Amino acid sequence: MAKGLIWATVEDMARSRGKVLSLYRQILRALNSPDLPLTHAARLSKKAEVRAIFIFGSEERSLHNIADLIDTAEYSLSVLRKGYLPHA
Numbered sequence: 001m002a003k004g005l006i007w008a009t010v011e012d013m014a015r016s017r018g019k020v021l022s023l024y025r026q027i028l029r030a031l032n033s034p035d036l037p038l039t040h041a042a043r044l045s046k047k048a049e050v051r052a053i054f055i056f057g058s059e060e061r062s063l064h065n066i067a068d069l070i071d072t073a074e075y076s077l078s079v080l081r082k083g084y085l086p087h088a
Contacts, residue, residue: 008061016066023073024054027080035083046085 031046057069076086
């Protein structure tokens with residue numbers, strides 16, 4: 001993401017699309033892990049939260065905020081893979 005100085009250009013958005021979709025799918029898959037202490041209803045609730053976060057994040061246009069959201073998603077995924085739930 002280097003084309004736009006502050007605001008994301010169409011090229012910036014297209015370049016980050018694959019990474020964002022990959023993180024989204026990986027997080028949803030990680031929530032299915034039997035290592036997480038969640039009931040079926042809690043899993044569905046967490047997945048709904050993830051969808052909402054990614055929907056709101058898709059409206060972001062600041063390069064710095066997009067980078068922060070991607071970093072946060074990567075961190076959350078690493079915590080989920082360890083069998084813990086990330087805290088807000």
